[in-house]
Amino acid sequence: MKTKIGMTFGLALMLVVGVMATMLALGMFATGLVEAGHSTSGTSVTSPTAAASPNDPGAATKMTFTFVTGVKLDALTDTIIIEFDDDVEVPTVIDPSTVTISASAITNAGTDVTGTAVNNPLDVTVTLVGTPKDEPVVTLTVPDMDSSTSSPSLNSILAGATVTVIFRQTAGLINPTESKDGNSSFAAHLSTNEEPGEADASYHIPRQILLSSADGERGKTITVTGKGFENSTTATVWRDANQDGARDATETTLASALVGSDNIFVATFVMSSPPFAVGPGTTTNDANAINAIDGEDNRINPSDSNYSSSDIPILGYQGKLNVTPTTASIGDTVTIELSDFDPNTLVTNFSKRTIGTQTITPTSSSATTDGNGDLTFDFVIPNGLPAGKVTINIDTGTLSGNEAKDITITGAVLLLTPSEVVPNQTLTIIGSGFSTSETINAASDDSLISIGGDTTDLKAVDGSKSDKFNENASVTTDNGGNWSSSLIIPVNTTTTTTGTLQLKVKDNGGREGLVELSISERTLVIDPVLSRVGTVVNVTGSGYPADNTKSGAETTPSVSIRYVVGSTTNTVATLTADAAGNIAGSFKVPLGATIPSTNSVRAVYTIPGTSTEITTSSVHDVPEATLTIDPVSGPPGTTINITANGFKTFSTVSTLELGDIDVRPAPVPSTDDNGSFSATLLVPQLNTGAQTVKATVSGTTASVSFTVTEAAAVAATPEPSAEQTSEVAFATLIDNDIDGNPNLISVFLFDNATQEWSSFDPDPDFAEFNDLTTVSGGKIVWVRVRSAQDFNGEALVEGWNQIVMP
Known part of the structure; x- marks a missing residue:
């Protein structure tokens, strides 16, 4: 804390200097800091107040100042001046938005303006005064007190108005870290440029004592933090039993510590009785009040006007409860150790002695706390x-109040074989640590069997026995609490939910065991996942209700395999799981499946006795139909071999086009049992470039591109022959005798213009049916012969041949 000496001048300069030099030489003056002079001349503002919130030493604070101005303070020109103590930390720059000025009355107030006017100062200036210059002076310029349109004129502060200046915490003001000595307060000096005489407003920054805990028990370490004490002195902490702030000879010293440069000390002590009184610690003249005094005799003194007894913290002293061990099973012995509880009290007379919802019964019915309130006794986990x-x-009744400690109950033990099961599968359970000679699954007893908290098809308390447990029989634990049994996992909405569930078994004596039971995940695997309609798909899966012939088991639910195409569901197979819940089978992809398409394959079974379906899904894809051609390019007249796959089976090719020309051969091909067909066609006269080969079967279309190229140059391309009769055009084939018959059997031509077929048969018996009476060069015809023969430069093979007439 800085020592401040006021300086005055009135004697002759030389005399003063001489006297003071002499006194200084004699050591009669100590050097020190000089506080700035405070003007008392001129008028002053009246009714000054100051407040810091919070007022903790060293805290960032909100400062509020009020005063009554005796003169008008003009907006934009007049100023409000506040000088702070040099121990107050003030930023060198303060944002005006963090400061407000309000006035109870302003000039030229609009008709709609009532109450106090508030605005931020026009500007904020921070200067330092004193010797050295360390006392902050903040100057605020009065703003237009109502900058809204409600008061169009400039608004100043009226004489007689109450003015309030608020520095928000964001302004950055920091309280002094040290409280004033004794009962003293800090002062701020308030003035205006119109009333320069300074008015003092005091506020208090109190010393504080903080405890790390409001209560504790024997052996607990308490940390005491003191704030606002004199630095570089030793602070002594004591039990101020009468809460008077005086360190009496009969009161116990608890700890001491050096006060740091930040005016804070930290000390620790360990609780015990004595000196602390057991209980809340508020007894008059025997309170567990914690006070501290520094080397300058500063303390919390309730007789001072700035302090009260409530500023001295009280430390409650509780009885100490210790439990050993902290983990135990039902039937185990546990030791409880009590310290500083009510003396000479029977355990059976305690106002509270519980473990969970059960009463603690001491092994010795005469267990009693001693004269100090201490006791160690045993009890058995019920x-x-x-x-x-x-x-x-x-809770022994009076002194300590209720004390609590947690203990972990391990419960009885359940061993499962196997640990992962499916519904309707048999599980073997071995139990240990249960009540001795108690029933499980006896009708109307208190035993319980549940999975996932659900007793459906199992055993509820006071319920009938379950036929799933021990083949519809009860079991009785032996004299060691052991037992074993089978359990068929029910098929219900709980057990058909895959994942981990809790299996609970409680015997008739109330002792229960818990174990995690894993319900296997259901799977559905199809192979292949991509295949054409009518093909065979293999299906496998796991996690379905098991096939089980034991008593109490359900009739194994059948698993329906459903293939869903759009809104149409096709049941394509019905399967039954094996003893492990696995399914296997196959199905054919429905012929009605769209080509191409992605379809859902579902394995569905129904929970016995209900209409609830359990569904597991996968996906199957039907690929698009394909065409391949060989070759992929050539001039008109080129023979193309077409191979088609992926169409509907046993269906006629409805269109086969090259460009826009129907090139279906005769007879028209059909798909086989694999949805495939092949054909050979002759490239007609088409424009060069890419042309589409397209086939359609039962509404499914596939296409591929063929490139028509220029024909190879030849010496001279003969002009197509003129139209002639069919007898003349095919005379060489008719005249070639094969076993007494003409080599030519028949000729077919498809007219693209009329989209009609015409034919010619050389047999006179069919002359009246012939409608292909003439033919000309360039026409594409299908010619059927009995034997291979050259015809106009074409090598015909036995059977059908597609040629272009020369």
Whole structure:
């Protein structure tokens, strides 16, 4: 804390200097800091107040100042001046938006303006004064007090108005870290440029004592933090039993510590009784009040006007409860150790002695706390407690109040074989740590069997026995609490939910065991996942209700394999799971499946006795139909071999086009049992470039591109022959005798213009049916012969030949 000496001048300069030099030489003056002079001349503002919130030493604070101005303060020109103590930390720059000025009355107030006017100062200036210059002076320029359109004129502060200046916490003001000595307060000096005489407004920054805990028990370490004490001195912490702020000879010293440069000390002590009184610590003249005093005799003194007894913290002293071990099973012995509870009290007379929902019964019915309130006794963990964490509560009646400690109950043990199952599968359970000679699954007893918290098809408390357990029989634990049994996993909405469920078994004595039971994930695998309609797909899966012939098992639900195309569902197979819940089979992709398409394949079974369906899904893709050609390019007259796959089976090719020309051969091809067909066609006269080869079967279309090229140059291309009769055009084939018959059997021609077929048969018996009476060069015809023969430069093969007439 800085020492401040006021300086005055009135004697002759030389005399003063001489006297003071002499006194200084004699050591009668100590050097120190000089506070700036405070003007008392001229008028002053009246009714000054100051407040810091929070007022904790060293805290970032909100400062509020009020005063009454005796003169008008003009907007934009007059100023409000606040000088702070040099121990207050003030930023060198303050944002005006973090400061507000309000006035109870302003000039030229609009008709709609009522109450106090508030605005930020026009500007904020921070300067330092004193010797050295360390006392912050903040000057605020009065703003237009109502800058809204409600008061169109410039608004100043009226004489007689109450003015309030607020520095928000964001302004950056920091409280002094050290409180004033004794009962003293800090002062701020308020003035205006119109009333330069300074008015003092005081506010208090109190010393504080903070405890790390409001209560504790024997052996607990308490940390005491003191704020606002004199730095570089030793602070002594004591139990101020009468809460008077005086360190009496009979009061116990608890700890001491050096006060740091930040005016904070930290000390620790360990609780015990004595000196602390057991209980809340508020007893008059025997309170567990914690006070501290520094080397300058600064302390919390309730007799001072700035302090009260409530500023001295009280430390409650509780009884100490210790539990050993902290993890135990039903039937185990647990030790409870009590310290500083009510003396000479029977455990059976405690106002509270519980573990979870059960009463603690001491092994010795005469267990009693001694004269100091201490006791160690045993008890046995009773039945009826759930596995997991439960709380032990002890209240002996008066002094300590309720004390609590947690203990973990491990519960009885269940071993499962196998640990992962499917519905309707048999599970073997071996139990240990249960009540001795108690029933499980006896009709109307208190035993319970549940999976996932669900007792459906199992055993509820007071319920009928379950035919799923022990083949419809009860079991009785032996004298060690052991037992074993089979359990058929029910088929219900709980067990058909895959994942981990909790299996609980509780015996008639109330002791229960918990174990995690894994319900296998259901799978559905199809192979292949991409195939054409009518093809065979293999299906396998796991996790379905098992085939089980034991008593209490369900009739194995059948698993329906459904192939869904759009809104149409096709049942394509019905399967039955094996003893492990696995399914296997096959199905044919429905012929009605769209080509191409992505379709859902579902394995569905129904929970016995209900209409609830359990569905597992996968996906199957039907690929698009394809065409391949060989060759992929050539001039008109080129023979193309076409291979088609992926169409509907046993269906006629409805269109086969090259460009826009129908090139279907006669007879028209059909798909086989694999949805495939092949054909040979002759490239007609078409424009050069890419042309589309397109085939359509039962509404499914596939296409491929063929490139028509220029014909190779030849010496001279003969002009197509003129139209002639069919007898003349095919005379060489008719005249070639094969076993007494003409080599020519028949000729067919398709007219693209009329989209009609015409034919010629050389047999006189069919003359009246012939409608292909003439033919000309360039026409594409199908010619059927009995034997291979050259015809106008074409090598015909036995059977059908597609040629272009010369």
